[in-house]
Amino acid sequence: MHGRGPWWQERFNQHCVRVTAAREVVINVLHETAEHLSATEIYMKAHAISPEIGLTTIYRTLELLEQMRIVQKFDFGDGQARFELLNNPGGKGHHHHLICVKCKKIIDYKDFINEEINCLGKTQEFLSEKYNFQINDHIVSFYGLCEECRGKKS
Amino acid sequence: MHGRGPWWQERFNQHCVRVTAAREVVINVLHETAEHLSATEIYMKAHAISPEIGLTTIYRTLELLEQMRIVQKFDFGDGQARFELLNNPGGKGHHHHLICVKCKKIIDYKDFINEEINCLGKTQEFLSEKYNFQINDHIVSFYGLCEECRGKKS
DNA sequence: TATAATAATGAAAACCATTTTCATTTAAAG
DNA sequence: CTTTAAATGAAAATGGTTTTCATTATTATA
Structure with a gap:
């Protein structure tokens, strides 16, 4: 039933969006913790894995994942957006x-x-x-x- | 059954918060439109009524009203918070x-x-x-x- | 495989909503 | 009326998020 590749691959295809290393790292980071991470927190974790990934890319990736409904963005009122995988x-x-x-x-x-x-x-x-x-x-x-x-x- | 003064008066008392002109204006502005206003939009409307009210006070008032549960803060993802009366x-x-x-x-x-x-x-x-x-x-x-x-x- | 066209990226700068500071004014309590 | 604490405005600072722009990587095409 399922195709090859991870579950979100299909979404990327639907949206004509490329699967890149940075995007995979972000998804993996979210998959490991899956709890209320801020963009900066995600950046730090991603950076620890792949130091070449910049904060800008994190923001861009999160926006993209949000629009593809792979990630949900939350505002809990503490001044920064927080993100969760919503598989x-x-x-x-x-x-x-x-x-x-x-x-x-x-x-x-x-x-x-x-x-x-x-x-x-x-x-x-x-x-x-x-x-x-x-x-x-x-x-x-x-x-x-x-x-x-x-x-x-x- | 109801006391004298508007419905939110009691909340102010409960929270030991003073009823001031600025706060009344903000509530009135929200009461008139009651739909997704940003802080700046509220400021402009309030300012039109009472020009001495500053943007800072608008923010402070909104935070207060939020904590007293007179106002609900929303984040629709467009980069600014939006507020509604939740009477x-x-x-x-x-x-x-x-x-x-x-x-x-x-x-x-x-x-x-x-x-x-x-x-x-x-x-x-x-x-x-x-x-x-x-x-x-x-x-x-x-x-x-x-x-x-x-x-x-x- | 070369080549062209497009998408993705990082670093730095810009942006801009929101908060903080601080001196002043106002409201409530005694 | 006096005292005390809360509320306010203006300006400055903060800091999360976006833009800009030059560069690199990816996919499509020949």
């Missing part, structure tokens, strides 16, 4: 977020995912048709204050 | 987003909103207890490519 929404690694707006703490959760996925799935199907969108994935985030921050002033 | 999640104005990752087009939708809210409500209750969070609201966003962008290269 299979609805699959194993998929999770949602619980975010403290004061200290920016983030909790990944998977509880009730089935019910949520079910419900979101219906919505996705509907929206996809109504607005003629090719929907690939979604973000669900809950916002509030964690225990420690609830006490604080200002 | 009543589950209420009339509440909506979710459908975002094109290429052209950054945003569609507000309310379809299936009740089912989603319903389903998310259960999750919220569960998470709230499990992680001891005071959850005030949520974001649901679908990502993909719109009709026009699906054809484009690169």
Whole structure:
């Protein structure tokens, strides 16, 4: 069923985008950690593997991967974008977020995912048709204050 | 049942935050448009009403309102944060987003909103207890490519 | 295999949204 | 009215992200 090469190869082909060393490194770095990495963090890890890769390329690659829906970009409010591989929404690694707006703490959760996925799935199907969108994935985030921050002033 | 003064007055009191002219203006500006305004756009509108209000205050006010959960901050990927009043999640104005990752087009939708809210409500209750969070609201966003962008290269 | 055409890259500079500093003003408490 | 702490504006600094531009690598074509 599956072709040769990694799962994302096909996406590259669809988008007429070349598979380069830098892009493979970025995907591998994300695959190894897969948790909320910033562009700079990705750069440092990638740089450790292939020192010739520049920060600019990291940014360009991440933007590309985002548009190909291989990567999801997040803003948790701490001033820098963060990225996660999104190989299979609805699959194993998929999770949602619980975010403290004061200290920016983030909790990944998977509880009730089935019910949520079910419900979101219906919505996705509907929206996809109504607005003629090719929907690939979604973000669900809950916002509030964690225990420690609830006490604080200002 | 309701006290005197606008609905957000109580929040200010809870958080020991002063009600100032600038803050009222910001809330009013958001109340009038209530759609995806950036800090600069809010500044311009606020400035038109009260020219003594500076951009810095706009930023500070927005951060404050975000922490008090009077305002929700969004990142749609166009390089600047955007803000919406979130007076009543589950209420009339509440909506979710459908975002094109290429052209950054945003569609507000309310379809299936009740089912989603319903389903998310259960999750919220569960998470709230499990992680001891005071959850005030949520974001649901679908990502993909719109009709026009699906054809484009690169 | 040569050659042409296009895409990808790195380094440095530019950009620009957001934050910080600091001196001043304003609001609430006693 | 006085005191104390919070809020503000202007200007400067910050720092994540993008652009520019010259160079290199990749794919298509002859």
